[in-house]
Amino acid sequence: MRLDGVELYRIAMPLVSPFRTSFGVQTTRDVLLVRAVTGEGDGWGECVAMSAPLYSAEYVDAAADVIIRFLVPALAGVDLDVTTVRPALDRFKGHSMAKAAVEMAVLDVVLRARGVPLAAHLGAVRTTVDCGVSVGVMDTVPELLDAVGGYLDEGYKRIKLKIEPGWDVEPVRAVRERFGDDVALQVDANTAYTLADVATMVALDPFDLLLIEQPLPEDDLLGHAELAKQVDTPICLDESITSANVARAAIELGAAQIVNIKAGRVGGYLSAVEVHDACASRGIPVWCGGMLETGLGRAANVALAAMPNFTLPGDTSASRRYFARDVTEPFELVNGTLAVPTEPGIGVRPHPDVLAELTEDKRWIPG
Numbered sequence: 471m472r473l474d475g476v477e478l479y480r481i482a483m484p485l486v487s488p489f490r491t492s493f494g495v496q497t498t499r500d501v502l503l504v505r506a507v508t509g510e511g512d513g514w515g516e517c518v519a520m521s522a523p524l525y526s527a528e529y530v531d532a533a534a535d536v537i538i539r540f541l542v543p544a545l546a547g548v549d550l551d552v553t554t555v556r557p558a559l560d561r562f563k564g565h566s567m568a569k570a571a572v573e574m575a576v577l578d579v580v581l582r583a584r585g586v587p588l589a590a591h592l593g594a595v596r597t598t599v600d601c602g603v604s605v606g607v608m609d610t611v612p613e614l615l616d617a618v619g620g621y622l623d624e625g626y627k628r629i630k631l632k633i634e635p636g637w638d639v640e641p642v643r644a645v646r647e648r649f650g651d652d653v654a655l656q657v658d659a660n661t662a663y664t665l666a667d668v669a670t671m672v673a674l675d676p677f678d679l680l681l682i683e684q685p686l687p688e689d690d691l692l693g694h695a696e697l698a699k700q701v702d703t704p705i706c707l708d709e710s711i712t713s714a715n716v717a718r719a720a721i722e723l724g725a726a727q728i729v730n731i732k733a734g735r736v737g738g739y740l741s742a743v744e745v746h747d748a749c750a751s752r753g754i755p756v757w758c759g760g761m762l763e764t765g766l767g768r769a770a771n772v773a774l775a776a777m778p779n780f781t782l783p784g785d786t787s788a789s790r791r792y793f794a795r796d797v798t799e800p801f802e803l804v805n806g807t808l809a810v811p812t813e814p815g816i817g818v819r820p821h822p823d824v825l826a827e828l829t830e831d832k833r834w835i836p837g
């Protein structure tokens with residue numbers, strides 16, 4: 471299968487409510503979609519980078535540039551297949567989210583042509599995945615409790631609270647006091663603390679959290695290993711885990727007892743499988759992280775989250791958690807789960823009218 475070319479779509483998706491984390495507030499999702507066109511059909515990929523390099527070093531304009539300048543040209547003349555796309559892209563350093571978007575589009579077009587669902591290709595063992603929800607930093611505790619109550623009423627199986635210095639122990643205590651000890655509860659600091667804050671992390675121990683996600687900077691594996699010795703709550707890494715090699719190192723160092731897997735962060739869904747396998751062979755449970763994806767990335771994430779070692783609820787929330795209207799048919803929560811797509815490839819497509827309405831820029835790159 472040869473690549474005729476790639477169409478890039480830049481779409482702006484307003485969020486249903488501002489989403490605040492330790493690295494800033496988001497009100498709109500700035501999305502880059504990749505449509506791979508071949509003689510046997512087309513496939514869709516989604517780049518999960520943000521507008522600015524706040525979560526990681528990548529940002530949308532840079533992803534578009536590296537796709538146009540290097541990644542699409544690298545696929546010219548390649549016989550597109552699930553085994554040829556990564557070697558063609560891996561010549562280039564970094565730009566994991568850009569690579570993941572291109573790889574996802576190629577996986578989609580190839581698997582659609584073969585009539586194989588992505589979930590089947592990845593080795594899914596479930597037909598539904600348990601869903602958690604990520605709750606932003608709020609202005610007041612009452613506001614937070616209202617938001618958490620609403621998500622619990624919707625059926626989410628796990629609550630994740632964003633924390634940062636000054637908004638950590640108090641909101642966690644308030645949620646425990648209001649909703650009890652049985653609610654599955656975890657926190658995500660997005661690298662906002664240092665080892666000097668160990669007392670704050672220890673102060674979270676009494677609340678029986680499932681995990682503390684990425685408390686320290688993404689390059690501080692030894693710091694996380696030291697912190698893990700001083701706190702009872704398991705340490706989960708997100709930003710730090712950029713490949714299966716780093717996952718193995720983090721686990722060996724005792725820096726991660728749990729891993730959040732995001733295909734975009736590790737360079738694609740095939741790399742995500744490698745991270746899954748590296749964790750599984752070391753008895754480290756994983757869960758599927760979220761980057762406020764549209765239904766396209768959400769479909770692929772749900773397929774990934776159906777793999778055996780994804781044993782904790784992920785951030786694969788319903789479309790309505792973020793968007794009043796998704797570019798695809800919305801993913802709806804049913805008894806706290808999302809259904810794994812069963813159609814070939816990623817199993818979903820953008821609705822043409824919605825895509826046209828949301829598209830701010832479109833660009834064709836010949837293969």
Ligand SMILES: CC(=O)N[C@@H](Cc1ccc2ccccc2c1)C(=O)O
Binds near residue numbers: 489491519525760
């Ligand atoms: C669901 C969740 O908490 N995701 C990320 C953080 C995050 C937060 C906000 C975002 C806004 C735009 C794009 C990506 C984003 C990622 C995390 O687990 O660390």
Ligand SMILES: [Mg+2]
Binds near residue numbers: 658660684708709759
């Ligand atoms: Mg995180």
